Each structure stands twice: as structure tokens, then as C-alpha cells.
Amino acid sequence: MKKAETYFGFSTFYLFGFSLILVSTLIPIIEKSYHIDHSLIGLAFSVGSIAFFFSSIIFGYILEKYNMYYTIIFTLLLFIIGNFFLFSMTGYIHLLLGIFLTNFAGGGLELSIPFLIGLSQEEKKSKTLNLLHSAFALGAVSSPIVSSLILRYTNQWKLPFLITIILNIVPFILFSLSKHDISKKHTEYLANPHKKESKFIITKTLIILTLSLGIYVAYEMNFTSWLATFLYEYRGFKVSDAAMYPSFLWIGLFLGRTLLSHMPEKYGYKNWLVIAVLMSLIFSTFTVFLGKTLLLSLIGTLLTGIGYATTYPTIQALLIEKFKNNKGFALSFASASTSVISAIGSSSVGYIGKLFGIFFGLLFLIGLNFIEFLLIFRIEKQ
Template identity: 25%
Template sequence: MQGRVSLSVGCITLFLMGTDLFVVSPLLPFISKAYHVNPAMAGWMVTVFAVTYAFSAPFFGWLSDKKGRRAFITFGLLLFTISNALTAFAPSFLWLIISRILAGLSVASITPLIYAVIGDIAPPDRRGTWLSIVVSGHLTALWAGAPFGTLLEHFLGWRSVFVVMAIIGAILAVVNFKTWKSIPIGDTTTKRLEGNILRILGSVSVTTLWAISMYALYVYLGAALYSENRFSSSEIALAVTFYGVGAVLGSLSSGQLTDKFGEREISKTTLIFLTLSLICLGVFFSSADWIYFFLFIWALVGYAGFTSYQARLAVEYPRERGIVMAWNNTALYIGITIGSMIGGYVISIWGYSLLPYVCSIAAIASFVLSTKKVEKPKNNRLFQ
């Protein structure tokens, strides 16, 4: 029962974090109008959030390995409540940007630590399944949380979205504080980041390349579908739904496969299939009859790979789990940023049709890097 409660709390918490991340983009037109700024300027809300998250997540991961995870998760949710309330009622665009910086800081102290704490408490033979469940909570926000927020904006205005998230954040702060109370502090305070930091960065760079293979195309998916297939807005929404459902199912299914066949084997196998699915997506991208299917398959194998690699990192770095999960999330955001830049460059020169093939190259590179085994350090100690 305690395991079910922990998984439910972790899943719901990450769903809220994912909603906060994914809901901003569809709200940008309304926000830019409210503060009399152009959409490009309003886009800084997303940029400052991502940059703050990327730089602060490793710091919180390191502290949680030394001091325990419960306090930092609770702190993050309280800050999340404050930041979203400030976003809802920001008196100026400057304060709006400040609120998103605080939001990035709060999510950085929540998301990777939820992954880490689930890795801490999960039974060794069920770690993959447990991690896949909480990852699916984050991914569900892609096709459920963001559309719900957009619907809420239609009836009550965009500010209501952030008010609701602030209220839920406050409730979850109490729930998380009580949920992780049973975890002995001694399990985390004795942990130290041992060994060469470069080996950890090498491991999480697999995630950076994976993110490039997913987001160099996904960022421009709507525009690509309109350009290549003349999709309407409803057809684009349906395509994104197929992608989102595939992502959730991929995450959930990979957990059981990982527990059965091993983290390393599944993470490598899914990267091979990710490469193949991207090539097929490129071949059939202009075919309206097949595009939904291959978008589903792409997300299915892609996020199965992400979840299995999270489980692999949890196993290969048991003593540094908090900071490794944090660095892995930073690597994810770096990959998203680089992927969007690469995608923009590709479409400006060659057009949208080449994007799936460029993504497949990143997937191959991610697979090659993932085949390298983690070598244990000798006697180096950092951040002690």
C-alpha cells in the first residue's frame, strides 16, 4: 500500500510539473496580448524557465544526496505555488519573467528528486516499472494537462490556469511532505558524489543526443504537418494526440520490459528502433494515411528508451542517484534547446522533409554512446 501511495503521489506531482511546462506555449498569444508584447518577447517565459532549470537542477540533486530529498521536494512545491500565483497576478511583464525564473527553480528541485526518490525506494526487480509510472505522469501532461489548461483559458482566462496550478501545488506540498516522511534520512545523507564527474556527464550525454533526435522535429511538428500535408488545426491536434498517447504507452511498457530483460539491453534496443522509426517517418511523412501511425510509433519507442535509460542510470549510479538524475534532466533540456536550433537551421535551408533523417542521425549517435560501459572510479571524490 505504501508503494502505491508513493507512486500515485510521484505520478500526480510530475503531471503537475509537466502541465506547467507544456501549458505555457498555447497560452503565449493571450499572455502577449495582456502585456502588450509581441509573441517572440512572450516566448522568453519558456526560455528563462528552461535555462533556470538546466543550471539549478544539478545543485539540488547534489544537496539532496547529502541532506535527503523530502525537504527539497517540499520546498520546491511551496516555491511552485508562489511562482504560479505571481505568474497569474504579475503587475508587469518584468514580474512575469521573474515568476517563470522562480518556477524553473522550483521544478528543478522537484522533478529530478521525484525520479531519484522513486529509484531509492523501488524494489530492485521493479525499479524500471516504478520509474516508468512516474515518467508517464509527466508525459500525460503533454496530451491531457496542456489541452485542459487551454480549455480552462477559454472559459475563465489564462490567469485562471496558473491560479489552479498554484492551489494544487500547495496541496501537493503537504501531501509530499507526509508521503516521504517514512524514508530514512540516513539512506541519503551518507551518499557522496564519488569519482570523476566526467563519467557522469558522459552517461547523461546519451540523453542530450536522444532529446535532439526527438525535439529537432517535434518543436516544428505542427508547422511541418501543415507545410507537407496541408493539415488543418484539428488534424494537427489529432496527430499530436497520437504522439502523446504513444509517449505514455512507451514509457509504461518499457518499465516491465526493463525489469524483465535488463535496463542496459532495453535502452540500447529502443534506440535502434528509434532510428528505424525516424527513417520510416521520413519516408512516409507526406502520406496523410500513414503519418498518424508513425508518429505513434516514434513516440512509443522514443519514450520507452528515455524511461529505460532513467532506470539504467539509477542502477549504475546508486550512490549518486540524486545528482545523476538532476544532471540527466539538465542534459534533457540542453538537448531540447540544441534540437530546436538544429531543426530551425535544417528547415531554413532544406525544408521540413529532411528533419526526420537528421533526427535519426542523432539517435544513432545516442545508441553508439550508450554502448559504452560505466567504469567505476578509483579513489577520486568530488563535492564532499
């Protein structure tokens, strides 16, 4: 990838990570401000997953048929509008609209950038995706820190959404510098005679990869979303302290994706997935059961992030590698299916948390992690 394209990918993933985690870190404040409970927050996250689902279907088709440049411009505009709804939020409806639009835009970006990587390079796709996802992790690290500082020193808790809107200028500028090169690569891909002869078929491999990806997203994003609430309600930490802990998780994700980005190519995608998913299972279990102090929770959360780090981009790299002539459709199918699984996971955690307490909600996520560990053994080696 050229420098402008690479910087665009990094800045976009950074902002998506920053925005996506903001609501999670502010759950206690949002619930108190608008008199809503865990089940409604879980429903809101499910709405985001539904938006991601429809976005994945729509943009996957568009990338296989129409101009990539205007597709990405549209998603960036939707992203700004969604954050504006969150910044101007006065009630639950605004929260739903903001989450829906930011996730819908995120679905388009989540497909477009890996798609672009598939067009731009032949080797080390997993390493590139890991590094790009490290930018997402860096944004997710920054988000809770900003939220915590604002909660500690001001009463303007919606200010981070305005920061996101302003920072979105950066990917707009960088993307405009890459317009010609991106359009050229996409046109060549659409005109490829091998692509025209190849039909997209749902195979056993695609189903296993999709289930693995969906279960991962369900437990990772919900662990992130509910961690601050778990530490506040179950562990009794202060709100300002609890709000910091998603940052430690994403510091682990950032470090893992940066330092371990070469491991999938070194050991093979499947072999490395077995190691990574096992690490995440062990470390998340430690955090939930033994993280009884600030320090132990910090260590467990950081290690859980490292365990989570490389799973998603490695599975994405497998999809791009195995479906060379139908990248858009394969990514679309996987992302859409992932959204359904994630929506079920979000609603389940919220509902379980309301009935039995948030501790049991996190136990449910550990169970999903274990199911994925069993599932990845069915993935065929590349």
C-alpha cells in the first residue's frame, strides 16, 4: 500500500476504535442521565450490530460492482453524522440513532479497508491487517482515557464525541490524496477475467471462518463494553477508575497486534489462532475470577487484550487469501453473519446481567471464548 493509503487506513481505524468504545466507557453516566437499565443498553448495542449487519451486506455488494472511492466517502460522512447524534444526545432515541449510524458507517469501513489491502499486496496480509487493527486498538485505548479525564475534571461528558467529529477531517484529506490510485486498482480488479469466471460459493471453510469470527467479536466487544460496569458494580471500583480499564484492555490489543503481527505468517494462520484463542481464554478467566484488586484487574485486563489481539485480523487474512476473486462477497458474508452473532451476544449479556448480575454476563463471554477454541480446530490449513 502507498503511504497516503496506509495513513488513511490507520487514521480511519483509529477513529473507529475511538468512537466505538466511547459509549461503553460512559454506560454508568448514560444510564443515570436517561434513567435506563442494562437491558436497554444491551438492546442499543444490538441495534449497532444490526446496523453493522445491513451495512456488511450492502457495502460488500457495492465493492464488487461500483466505484470504491465514493463508497468510502459516503461511509465517512455517515460516521460524522452518527457521532453528531451522540454529541447532541438528549435521550435514549438519540443514543440509538448515534450507535446505529456509527456502526453502519463502521461496517462499510471494516469491509473497504481490508478489501483495499487485498487489492494492494500479495504477501503478509495478516501482518498488515494486524498493524492496521493496532490503530483501532490505539483509538480504543485513547477513548477511555479521554472519557476518564473529562469525568474527573469536568461535567461535559459528551465532549469526546465532538473530538471524534473534528478528528474525522484527517482521513478525508488523506483519502483525497489516494483517489486516483485506489480507483485504478479497483477498476483493474473488476475487469479481471478470472474474477468474471469465478462464482461466489458458500463453503464449509467459509462457514467455519465466519462462525469463528462472529464468536470472537461477540466475546471481545462485549468484554470491552461491560468491563467498566463489571468493575464498578461487582468489584466496587470508583466510576472514574472503572472507566479506565477498557483502556488497559486495548493497550493489550495494541501491543499484541504490533508486537505479534508477524506470528501468523511465521507459524501458519491456523496454528497461531489456536495459541491466540487459548491465551485469551486463560487470561479473561483470570481477570473475571481473580482480579479482585486494582492491580490484579489491571494485569489480567492487559493480558486479556494481548490474547485477543491477533484473532480478528488473522481470520480476515484467511478470508482474503482463500477467496481471491470474491473478496468483497466473502468479507460481506462473514461480517454480516458476525453482526447477527454479536447482536445475540450483546442482548444475552445485558439480559443475563439484569437477571443474575453482570458477573454471570461475563461468565457467558468466557463460555463463548471456549466454544471458539473448539471451533478453530476445524479450520483447514492454508
